[in-house]
Amino acid sequence: MVVLKYNANFDLKGSFMSDKTTRANIVEAADQLFYRQGFEHTSFSNIANVVKISRGNFYHHFKSKDEILAAVIDFRLEKTRKMLDQWEMDGESPEDRIRSFIHILIVNRDPIMKHGCPVGTLCSELAKLNHASQAEASKLFTLFREWLSRQFVQLGLEEEADLLAMHILARSQGVATLANAFGDEAFVEAEVKQMCDWLQTQITRTVK
Amino acid sequence: MVVLKYNANFDLKGSFMSDKTTRANIVEAADQLFYRQGFEHTSFSNIANVVKISRGNFYHHFKSKDEILAAVIDFRLEKTRKMLDQWEMDGESPEDRIRSFIHILIVNRDPIMKHGCPVGTLCSELAKLNHASQAEASKLFTLFREWLSRQFVQLGLEEEADLLAMHILARSQGVATLANAFGDEAFVEAEVKQMCDWLQTQITRTVK
């Protein structure tokens, strides 16, 4: 494992490895700022202030702002994949794993109330900007969609799996949007409970 | 009715009535552009090009861009109130009226797939910008929330009315967000059907 990691870095040596820390800092700072302020409303100065590097120096790491966005989306995709893999390992049953998904709304309740869902708000913004990375951002949704779909398949709901996946994906999105608009914690909790109940209904429906 | 309308305009005479057309043009153009491109991404030039007036002239009608936003929100609030009133008159039963709400997703399916929900995306954007009009924009949600709540009360679901209202509001939002991200018409239709079924469930639950 350690060797693998070392090799992986070694392969990227030269143009990459030495500035990896700075590059990573930029991506992580941009990730947070894009989430909290939106992509368009975040300037190079904003990111530079956080990372504490000069504006001009930026273009040694990224050719353009769009390239930073692409890197941020990749970063989020990777983070999400890891999280889903983790859930796959931790969750004892498919319903457990789906419950993990539903409970993001609780775990991330505070940031969601302040800034909405990082996936949904990014996709919405890029749609308005008609941005080239729009499709790439939607892959974040696809990641969840396919993962959820797989869980439903494992529950023996092959035929409806994708629709069921889209269903809770949509409900999570809706809850995030309203939580952001109203700042109502109780509503979030109530909806999470309902979604878990709904999940139970789907499962018992299988048994029949 | 005609007299009322006339008087209403007459009261605003002088600084208002004569430029009402231009002002209204600005607001309506801004309304559309804010929806399609987002508030921040829409410039004065953009609006001016649509309305065909010069940039500089703008400040005779509005003191600032924020003031245009405020006017757009007011405009949308008024439009929404009228629509809800209309539904109140047209819908033969509370369930009919709630179905009218659910069916916005069908009626406005194409713009929603392109640009998302006008209410949800505006609220999200203003939240990211930390904009002063954030609260005012949320009133658009409140309008729907209270209207829906009233319908559920009329269905004899006093106690849960507000939660039920928030529930379909959230689901509509989620459907809009995913429809925008995926551009999937079939999904919209399937979810609308499910929401109508859910509504039926709530009603039969009352009878018991």
Next chain:
DNA sequence: ATCGGATTAGGATGGTTGTCCTAAAATATA
């Protein structure tokens, strides 16, 4: 110790933004 590429800082550039100013045109009032 020297050299060369990687990395940095900081300023220059051109374009766009929201805002403001002024003078002309249009319109209303008398």
Next chain:
DNA sequence: TATATTTTAGGACAACCATCCTAATCCGAT
């Protein structure tokens, strides 16, 4: 018709933006 007010156009403005350039500095390999 003469005067006052509203409405307009178009340019000036400072601020900000993404981007680019150049010269200094760092650091690893020789």
